[in-house]
Structures are given as structure tokens and as C-alpha cells.
Amino acid sequence: MSADSTAAVRPRNRKQLIxxxxxxxxxxHGYHAASMEEIAAEVxxxxxxxxxxxPNKYALFAACANVMADRLVATLDEVAPGAPxxxxxxxxxxxxxxxxxxxxxxxxxxxxxxxxxxxSLGVKFGQVVDRVTEAVRREYPLPGEGxxxxxxxxxxxxxTMHRTSIAQRRVEEVLVESALRVAATDPTTGDAGAHxxxxxxxxxxxxxxxxxxxxxxxxxxxxxxxxxTNGRIAEAVGLVPSALYRYFPGKADILAAACxxxxxxxxxxxxxxLRGVDxxxxxxxxxxxxxxxxxxxxxxxxSVANAELAGLPxxxxxxxxxxxxxxxxxxxxxxxxxxxxxxxxxxxxxVHAGFGVVVEAGRRLxxxxxxxxxxxxxxxxxSALGV
Numbered sequence: 555m556s557a558d559s560t561a562a563v564r565p566r567n568r569k570q571l572i573x574x575x576x577x578x579x580x581x582x583h584g585y586h587a588a589s590m591e592e593i594a595a596e597v598x599x600x601x602x603x604x605x606x607x608x609p610n611k612y613a614l615f616a617a618c619a620n621v622m623a624d625r626l627v628a629t630l631d632e633v634a635p636g637a638p639x640x641x642x643x644x645x646x647x648x649x650x651x652x653x654x655x656x657x658x659x660x661x662x663x664x665x666x667x668x669x670x671x672x673x674s675l676g677v678k679f680g681q682v683v684d685r686v687t688e689a690v691r692r693e694y695p696l697p698g699e700g701x702x703x704x705x706x707x708x709x710x711x712x713x714t715m716h717r718t719s720i721a722q723r724r725v726e727e728v729l730v731e732s733a734l735r736v737a738a739t740d741p742t743t744g745d746a747g748a749h750x751x752x753x754x755x756x757x758x759x760x761x762x763x764x765x766x767x768x769x770x771x772x773x774x775x776x777x778x779x780x781x782x783t784n785g786r787i788a789e790a791v792g793l794v795p796s797a798l799y800r801y802f803p804g805k806a807d808i809l810a811a812a813c814x815x816x817x818x819x820x821x822x823x824x825x826x827x828l829r830g831v832d833x834x835x836x837x838x839x840x841x842x843x844x845x846x847x848x849x850x851x852x853x854x855x856x857s858v859a860n861a862e863l864a865g866l867p868x869x870x871x872x873x874x875x876x877x878x879x880x881x882x883x884x885x886x887x888x889x890x891x892x893x894x895x896x897x898x899x900x901x902x903x904x905v906h907a908g909f910g911v912v913v914e915a916g917r918r919l920x921x922x923x924x925x926x927x928x929x930x931x932x933x934x935x936x937s938a939l940g941v
Contacts, residue, residue: 569607571597577618577656585666586780587865616671623678630685639689643733647710647726658714665861696740705915705934706733712910720899728900732907732938739937741930751827751843754819763801765791767812775854779862810870813859817877820848834892842935849912850923892941908935
């Protein structure tokens with residue numbers, strides 16, 4: 555085959571194909587677990603050919619994040635100025651659902667980008683938030699329009715964080731309806747006093763193993779999982795690095811153990827707070843307040859888990875996924891009891907939408923753990939469910 559023939563069959567949009575494939579793999583496996591070789595194989599080229607387009611994995615990851623942000627900005631640019639909020643949210647939802655497989659990195663891209671790239675990306679996402687906030691303010695002149703806007707976007711973005719199979723048109727309808735409810739909610743009018751919840755106390759580190767867990771998570775959260783060495787964890791608890799292996803085979807095992815411990819705390823809290831609650835709507839309110847309390851109290855762990863669990867080996871990830879499914883099943887049962895018109899898939903989408911509200915609203919509030927913030931986020935979560 556001649557050189558001219560080879561050029562003729564080479565895709566003109568190869569760089570775009572690479573970015574799309576990389577976005578899917580980063581979303582599925584996480585930044586550190588994804589490899590350039592895997593991405594190249596997905597596109598059907600050699601790793602050497604991939605490096606001709608992107609010098610390293612970081613450059614490719616940054617490109618994926620920027621393409622995702624640019625796509626959102628362009629989507630809203632196509633919506634007429636002053637258009638109804640429903641039109642804005644529908645446009646964002648359609649674009650997000652269409653690119654669901656490659657957009658899962660939006661929640662944690664800032665953990666891996668350097669300061670300049672983070673700032674550039676923040677400006678782009680800021681344009682999206684500002685446009686939605688303007689429409690929220692215009693149509694629902696209530697307190698906290700910025701908080702309501704990011705929470706509504708959290709509903710939409712939640713579809714990238716799970717794999718529930720559901721028809722595109724139906725999931726778009728469910729997400730837009732949920733996002734509109736969130737946007738219309740006054741976050742200052744939550745009925746906090748009627749649904750007081752408690753979390754079990756975090757275990758006091760009394761063993762060397764528990765000391766390691768307690769020391770490692772803040773390091774992972776502050777510096778990133780990949781940047782924290784076993785030596786630094788060992789130093790934090792007064793051990794030599796080699797002694798760490800008496801308790802854990804490696805860093806991944808420490809992260810998995812910490813997440814499993816936290817999942818146990820959440821499960822215990824749900825069981826404890828639901829005890830004696832018979833009304834379905836009350837049960838959902840209790841679930842919401844319990845989950846919000848957990849998220850505010852365990853911010854470092856949930857932040858690390860959202861970013862890093864996808865990259866854990868399957869054998870370590872399996873019990874964590876099982877615990878998550880058990881937790882979601884409790885929500886699904888209560889939600890379908892309160893809203894019998896929902897099927898299982900629709901209910902699951904809404905439960906994840908509620909979790910998306912907590913992530914984005916919590917970020918907006920900088921996870922400042924005060925009663926007013928917990929009440930506001932709980933009210934928005936319940937609105938996302940439609941109860």
C-alpha cells in the first residue's frame with residue numbers, strides 16, 4: 555500500500571477519537587488506573603502513534619476535561635438568551651446523557667490538574683453555572699439561587715456516575731423534572747426539627763491498624779492518592795515504612811479498608827435512624843438527613859472515594875460496590891413506595907440524582923458543617939426525589 559493510500563484511510567478526526575476514547579477510560583477506571591496503552595488500543599492505534607498527538611497522560615487528561623467543558627459551554631450558547639430554565643436544563647441534560655460514558659471525570663478533574671489548568675477549566679464551568687443561575691433567579695426568586703443552580707446541575711451530572719441502563723429519552727425527562735424541582739426549592743425552609751438524625755461515633759483509633767486508616771485518608775485527600783507514599787503514611791503513625799506491610803499489603807488496601815469502615819458507619823446510621831419510622835415520606839426525609847450528615851462528617855473520605863475507587867483492583871472494589879448497592883436498595887424501596895408510578899430504573903436514577911445534589915451543593919458550601927447547610931442540602935436532596 556502506498557503512502558498516499560495509507561493517508562487516505564487514516565481518520566481525519568483521529569485526535570477527536572482519541573479524546574473520546576480517553577474520556578471513557580478515564581471515567582471508568584480513574585486517572586491513575588488508565589493507561590496510554592489501553593487508550594491507544596481502544597482507538598486501534600499503537601501507543602507510539604498516540605504519543606504523536608499527546609506527549610503524556612496528563613496532556614490527554616487535560617484535553618478530555620477541556621473538551622467536556624467546551625461542549626457544555628457550546629451547548630448553552632445554542633440556547634437563546636432569556637430562554638426558560640427548562641430549555642437550559644434540557645440542553646445540558648441531552649448533551650450530558652449523550653456523552654455519558656466519557657463525562658464521568660467532571661467531578662474530580664481538579665484533583666489531577668495543575669493550578670493554571672484548573673483555573674482555565676473553572677472559568678468555563680463558571681460560565682455554565684452563571685447562565686443557569688441567571689435563569690433560576692429570574693424564574694424562582696428565592697434565597698440561594700447559586701446553590702440551587704449547582705444542585706440542579708448536580709442532578710444532571712449524576713447520570714455519569716452510575717451505569718443504570720435506561721432509555722435516553724426517559725432518563726432525560728426524569729433528570730430535567732428533578733433538576734427543575736431542585737431549582738424551585740427554597741433551601742431555607744427545611745423541616746429539620748421533625749427529623750433529627752445521629753451518626754455512630756467514628757471509632758477511636760486504638761490499634762495500629764486503625765491509626766493507619768485514620769492517618770492515611772487526610773493525606774490522600776490533601777495530596778492525592780498517587781502522591782502519598784507508604785513511607786509518608788508510616789511516618790504519620792510513627793512506623794518505619796517496612797512495618798506498614800504487617801498491617802496492609804499496600805496503599806490500595808488501606809483505602810479500601812477505610813471506605814468499608816465508613817460504609818459500615820453509614821449502614822448502621824440508616825438502620826438506627828429508620829427504626830420506628832413507619833411513614834414512607836418520613837423515611838425518605840430521615841434517609842436524606844442521614845446521608846447529608848454522613849457526607850458532611852466524612853468529607854475527606856467521600857472525596858477520595860469518589861476519585862479513587864474506580865481505580866482499585868476488582869477484588870478490593872467488589873465489597874465496596876456491594877455495600878453501595880445495599881444502601882441504594884434501601885432508598886429505592888422507600889422511594890417506590892412513596893412514588894409507585896416509578897419503575898426500578900427510574901427510582902435508581904433519582905436516588906443517584908439526590909446523591910449528585912449532595913456532592914455539588916456540598917462543594918458550593920465548601921463543606922462548612924453547620925446546621926443551616928445540612929438543612930439546605932437535605933431540602934434540595936428531597937426535592938430531587940420528588941417527594
